[in-house]
Amino acid sequence: MAKKSRLNKELGLFDVFAISTGAMFSSGFFLLPGLASQYTGPSVFLAYLVSGVLILPAMFSIAEISTALPRSGGAYFFLDRSLGPLLGTIGGLGTYFALMFKTAFAIIGIGAYASFFWEVPVKTIAIMGTLFFMVLNLFGAKKTSGLQNFFVSFLLVVLGTFIIDGLYNIFFTDRIDVPKANEHFRPFFTNGFEGMIITAGFVFVSYLGLTQIASVAEEIKKPERNIPLGMLLSLAVTGLVYFLGVFVMVAVIEPSEFGNDLAPAATAVKKIFNWMPGDLGAYLMTGAAMAAFASTGNAGLLSSSRYPFAMGRDKLFPENFSKVGKKGTPVQAILLTTSFILLFILVLSEEGIAKLASTFQLLIFMFINFSVIVFRNSKIESYDPGYHSPLYPYMQVAGIIISLVLIAYMGWMSILFTAAIVLVGVLWYKYYARFRVQREGAIFHWFALLGKYQYAELENEFLSIIKEKGLRQGDPFDETITRARITFNEKETDFPQLLNYVSGIFSAEMHVKKEELIKEFLTVSAIEPALVIPEVSILFAKKEGIDHPSLHIVLSEKGIGKSVEKNGISSEDYIRVFFFLVNPSKEPRQQLRMLSRLIDIIERDNFINEILGMKSQRKIKEYLLHNERYITIQLLPGTVQAEMIDKQLKEIKFPSEVLVALVERESATFAPNGNTRLLENDILTVIGEPKSISQLYNRFMNV
Structure with missing residues (x-):
């Protein structure tokens, strides 16, 4: 991917948690509880818990695909690469507008709550808030998430205080004026099971922020850890706050008032925080509500702006939207999204649009659950998630059924709105995108198992994503490099002779048949085009x-003729650097990650000349290792490191998590063991974790 369209990885675990959590605490807590109680009565707090459980399949599926394909665009990118660009276009446009609708109404909420206490025009405040969030987004995701972290921290403190104080007073004191609080819970279910399901669907929108993480996955550091962990933490905390917070509201607000209360949190806090002077409690909850709406608006602008960016990168939108500015942000995509949000603020007023948008999100969740099934059945080796959804495929099938049931309960208006978005997506694809895109989804790889067509470039794209993600903890790349055999080929040799020679060495070392290895090395795979690099061959x-x-690495100054093929075109290339890699068959994706790391090294500037200019095996291996993960120490007399001379390795105290991988002695290089006695002028190559390597550097080199 071109650097001009690559986003900076700036977001950590708490940023993931804050973006997800902040996007949920707005209407779900401060507006919907009273309205939702009309469908099921005092059991409304339980409906929030049910809704949190119902979103689990979609969350697990999004977490899996996000760790395999951490790319901006979220649902759009998942659907495009799994089900093809038509569904990608529908999902991208629909989710983009759904997010912008929700963001616009959240930002309007800031002005609405401000107007409770101050004489301010609601939409003017909303417009100013939108422009403020736009500026933050233009300066980078980290700046945006910094404000998000503040909003969420403030929210959790206020809501935590509200819940703890409320529960304490309900169960342990008579201070609040609710002498018959238990009567608020009778009858518990006013409309039976149907009422509970309708309510769960109604408040389902409260958890949609959980999935916004997928649209900023490309900007998350260590996505394979931070995405699933951040989403799980966010769901657990949000679900607990909803469950306990709405329980407190039900307990302290009269049922006759609760059903029509558009600000139940503010009403409840007046009863609970009556120990505070004046209206301080109400001001505090209003501040929390404004922070909630602001965090939703901020996170919404951040995540929704990544949709035109990702679609522009894939030519489903004009390519200008895929350009990244000096701050590493998609400037034109942010400006376009801001313009739409301002338009919605000015012309839309019915809050029911949130219900329409959530219906389309349920449709997207259904497709995303199906996408996991498609990816797994496509047998694409470079689909390499760092997190796997539990209970596959039952979890995904349950998610599809849940979406269908909840959509049915949303009503005909919502279904018609979703159908209209689908129609717009189909028309956009037919008259704009179809002529610019030559790409199919992973579903064609699934079909290929039945003898149908598949899109080969998908393997290469997924391999490039693996390269960007880097090695996974535990991948033995460094150890493989230190153990590698290096051959300097200086005589006339053709490729079949070289292949026979290298396979023979592997055969003797691994006790496998040479003929089988030769066949494996010559087998053409779907990722082969990505491995074609001038003067280099990776087998x-x-x-x-x-x-x-x-x-096994073979270096040849003269080059060895070998046929290569890329994009269906065959040619002859003289290969000067060969890499022969053999992996255990039980670790196919680990092999892909190691191949990707090799490609990353090979793509260094002047790679061929630099590696061919090295005549020492130690220097070649050090060149191939991570710089921050190794150090070279020469045992010279009169230096600090001289203390190791004439000692066995096991007698020397090194920091934890390091290994003396190589010793070069008089132009010979070998792997030592604990009994190896070190001699004067030995050169040690030590590999390990960056922190431990830094300690060694400070001890022996920085003196």
Whole structure:
């Protein structure tokens, strides 16, 4: 991917938690509880818990795909790469507008709550808030998430105080004026099971912020850890706050008032925080409500702006929207999104649009659950999620059924609105995108198992994403490099002779048949085009019965002729650097991650000349290792490191998590063991975790 269209990875675990949590605490807590109680009565607090459980399949599916394909665009990108660009266009446009509707109404909420205490025009405040969030977004996701973190922290403190104080007074004191609080819970279910399901669907919108993380996945550091963990923490905290907070509201507000209360949190806080002077309690909850709406608006602008960015990058939108500014943000996509939100603020007033938008989101959740099934059945090796959805495929099937049931309860207006968005998406794809895009989804790979067509470039794109994600913790890349055999080929050799020679060495070391290795090395896979680099050849094989990867590197100044093929075109290239990699067959995706790391190294500037200019195996291996993960120490007399001379390795105290991988002695390089005695002028290559390597540097080099 071109650097001009690549976003900075700036968001950590708390940022993920804050974006997700902040996007949920607005109408769900401060507006909907009273209205939702009309369908099920005092059991409304339980409906929030049910709704949180119902969103679990979609959350697990989004977490899996996000860790495999951390790309901006969220639902759009998932659907495009799984079900094809038509559904990607529908999902992208629909989710984009649904998010903008929700964002616009959240920002209007800031002005609405401000108007409770101050004489201010609601829409003027909303417009000013939108422009403020736009400026923050233009300066980068980290700046945006910094404000988001503040909003969420403030919210959790206020809501936590509200819940703890409320529960304490309900169960342990008579201070609040609710002498018959238990009567508020009778009858518990006013409309039976149907009422509970309708209510769960009605408040389902309260959890939609949970999925906004997918649209900023490309900007998250360590996505394979931070995305699923951040989403789980967010759901747990939000679900608990909804459940307990709405329980407190039901307990302290008269049922006859609760059903028509558009600000139940403010009403409840007047009863609970009556120990505060004047209207301080109400001001505090109003401040929390404004922070909630602001965090939803802020997170909404951040995540929704990534949809035109991602679609522009894929040519489903004009390509200008895929450009990144000096601050690493998609400037034109942010400006377009801001313009739409301002338009909605000015012309829309019915809050029911949130219900319409949530119906379309349910449709998207259904498709995303199906996408996990498609990806797994497509057998694309480079689909490499760091997190796997539990209970597959039952979790995904349950998610599809849940979406269909909740959509049915949303009513005909919502269904017609969703159908209208689908129609717009189909027309946009037919008359704009279809002629610009030549791409199909992973579903064609599934069809390919039945002898149908598949889109080969998908493997290459997923491989490039693996390269960007980097190695996973535990991948033995460094150990494989240190153990690698290096051959300097200086005689006339053709490719079949070289292949026979290298396969023979692997065969003797691994006790496998040479003929099987040769066949594996020559087998053309779907990722082969991504491995075609001038003057370099990467050949790989998978074998059962071996317990670790092995690498053989062959360097040839003159070059060895070998046929190559890319994009259906065959040619002859003189290869000067060969990499032969053999992995255990049980770890196919680990092999892909290691191949991706090799490609990353090969793509360094002047790679060929630099590696061919090295005549020492130690220097070649150090060149191939991560810079921050190794250090070279030469045992020279009169230096600090001289203390290691004439000692066995096991006698020397090194920091934890390091390994003396190589010793170069008089131009010979070997892997030492604990009994190896170190001599004067030995050169040690030590690998390990960056923190421990830094300690070694300060101890031996920075003196």
